[in-house]
Amino acid sequence: MFVRLGLCVAIPAAAAVAHAQPALTLGDAARLAAERAAPAAIARTRVDQAQARLTQRRSELLPQLSGGLTQADRTFNTATLGLQFELPGAGRPLFDPRGEVLGPVPTVDLRARVQQNLVDIGAWARLRAARAAIGVADREVLAQAEGAAIDAASSYVRALRAEATLAMRGADSTLAAELLRIARDQLAAGVGIALDVTRAEAQAALVRAQLIAARADQQRTRVDLRRALALPLDAPIAFGDSLGAHLDTADPSVDQAMQDALRTRADLQLLSAQQTATASQLRATRAERLPSLGLVADRGVIGRNYSRMLSTYTWGVQLSLPAFDGFRREGRVSEQAAHLRELDLRERELRAQVEADVHMALLDLVAAREQTVATRERVRLGEQEVAQARERFAGGVAGNGEVITASLNLTSARTLLVDALAQFQFARLALARAQGSVTRLP
Secondary structure, eight states: OOOOSSSSSOOHHHHHHTTTTTOOHHHHHHHHHHOOOOOHHHHHHHHHHHHHHHHHHHHOOOOOOEEEEHHHHHEHHHHHTTTOOOOOTOOOBBBBBTTOEEEEEEEEEEEEEEEEEEEEHHHHHHHHHHHHEEEEEEEEHHHHHHHHHHHHHHHHHOOOOOOHHHHHHHHHHHHHHHHHHHHHHHHHHTTTTTHHHHHHHHHHHHHHHHHHHHHHHHHHHHHHHHTTTTTTTTTOOOOOOTTTTTTTOOOOHHHHHHHHHHHHOOHHHHHHHHHHHHHHHHHHHHHTTTTTTEEEEEEEEEEEEEEEEEEEEEEEEEEEOOOOOHHHHHHHHHHHHHHHHHHHHHHHHHHHHHHHHHHHHHHHHHHHHHHHHHHHHHHHHHHHHHHHHHHHHTTTTTTTHHHHHHHHHHHHHHHHHHHHHHHHHHHHHHHHHHHGGGGGEE
């Protein structure tokens, strides 16, 4: 029996678990990782932190209300209070001019205080900067999700390659077992030689070792894929794609790919949000030089005890003008301006890198597709060579050395085909990464 390995390698494990779980495509794996991966979840907590900081900044524009109750006994030094009264008709001061202690005087003071900023340009600028920081956190979530999706998609392709390699080694094992059976039958019939049996046994042992290694690699790649998808390590996985999927899909043009990349790349969006946030922070720092106007008022009751409390109040308008802080504010302005220039330089460099990524991904995609076509032809010829050698061996025209040589050539061709198909999928993934569309893969 001869097993033929075509373009789309069958994955036996997928059929075994298909009834338990929907088949997972490359795009499904990317989207699942983007949703479940730990880096994206951690980035989402930073959004919550940024929103909490926005609430803190908003509080500067809202009324501040406080209250307090003070009950105390106090003593006073008359000299420090400036009390210099004279006793009427006595010609001497009421209090010792050097000062004397009066009291203790019991005091009860119950008071409420409200403060409201009327005009505070700096507070408004800080509020806008906090909103811009939320934009940065949101874009960081997208960037982390995209990174997790890329890792999971790469693990998916590696798992597909391991599955295909295992299927290929299984086909080699079937062929080796058949050659061994034929050699033994010929030896038993007296038309073969012991050397052919030894060769077949050696070939079978080699293929068995390769099969064991392929099975171990398949299991490792499945563990790696489950980890990338944040799934339990014993969760079943059914593959909905093969290595040969989407070979006939038309490639986008360079211009279209560039437009998509500049519009949707998460790292570009993150850098743009960082520029906006840094510029807002710079404006907020500069606005700290401006004066602010606020209203301050308090009202309460005060007395020596709770039986007799008199109402008092204070209100006023407060103007605050920052004067000099030891050039600390100027240093922050210089630092933020330098950071903004750094972000501008990084944006220009990233745009150039995006253009290079798109061009290289398209070149790799074309090359991988052409390489696949060439290796398919080599596999077809290898299969033909094995079939002809088997016929010669079965007819007693030649020994099984020709068959073993042909099978080794076929194994090499199959390995090259699997590598070419995997390279095509990696190139396809690289293009999606360059365009920022990994999570939109089918």
